[in-house]
Amino acid sequence: MDYKEFNRIVEAHSDALYRFALKNIKVAEDAQEIVQTAFERLWINRNTVDPEKSKAFLFRVAYNFTIDMIRKQRKEADMETTKFKEPSSEGADFKDLKRVLERALSKLSDIQRNVILLRDYEGYSYQEIGDILSITEAQVKINIFRGRKQLQEHLGSMEDYL
């Protein structure tokens, strides 16, 4: 992969990768860091990564980095003595479907959230998602199913606010 090919990949995938990271991590600066790290890794491995598979490579790096970051954040949050009560899932803040879904999505397990993000936003097949997340195709499918059921359950419980 030469620099022109690399730049083409940056143009083609950086926005999608940023969206993927942002949906996971919620903090713009952290999401930007994830994107930068993923592309740095791609550049380092430019001689071994097939350009055709670069998108999957980028998402795999971003996913791993995201999970590390989320775990670290959770650990730090657990260590905080002051606990801030999360806003109630009921009320005026949840009057639109998008926000309800966003909130429900954040409550899914990491794997469920990511399979759904990759499926819906990037249109990946089960096999491609499995390659990125290092799980089997069957596991991808069942995680999508369970994740959607949880989202559906959440939507059902929010009916009065929709």
Added chain:
Amino acid sequence: MMNTQNHIPEEIQWQIFELLEGNLSEKESEQTLKIIESNTNYRSFYRELSLTYLKPEPAEYPNKSILLKTSTGNFKVSRNLTLILSSAAAIALFIFTNNESIHVTKNALPSKSLLTASENIPSQTESTIKIVSSIRVKPLANTKINRNIRHHQKDSQALPTAEASSLIAKVDASKNKPFRVIPIIDDASQDFTSPRTEINSEYAKMNSEPEIQIVYTDFEDDETEPSEATQTEFLLDIAQNLRYGRLPKMQLVPRKRQNHLIPQVDMRLGTNTRFIQTTLIQ
């Protein structure tokens, strides 16, 4: 609307899911739709499940220009500033001749290969290469490594800030010692292939770039060997910050594992990461 899942057999839930995922044939889809139509709970479940499909939202990565490269191994830097900065480096070289205030590393023994390459270096302890540069770059994304580097800021020496060009370079210009000044560019908007470096005749006698090690002291456990990923990120940060034309062969090691046979670099970032100072003493 109520939670309908409990009232629906799992196999029907799967069937509805498969329908929404687009995994069914046309015939299977028709059959499933008929099943859904036949039951209120099924219809509710189908409707609710269909709402869980996310619609892609536009997002724009704001730092795209930082990622783009102009040629293999190089980062985008400014042609316009090259001349200014090179001139500034030369001026600074003249002004700060014999200024020793920037010597921040301890002496280490020289590498054998380097000595072989530079026969005219007077002695092992006297031969000194200093790469001292200033930089003002757009802050990179706040990477973990960058954050780690910033821990060194308290120790860094605040070099004076020049106007406009923002270049400050100090070198030990002793005639008997090889040195190199690398102009640093602060504009990433234009193409540039290789920064012009100022070297003296002693440096020119060397056949190759010296191999150096960066002694990195910010690991939680000083005895811990940095991972390959950490090294890579760190060196990439350096490369991006310094915008080296030729990146020296660098090795990142914890202080307790430094190899005194390899020249070392002590790298510290200045306040607000406006400049970076590296001193290589072999």
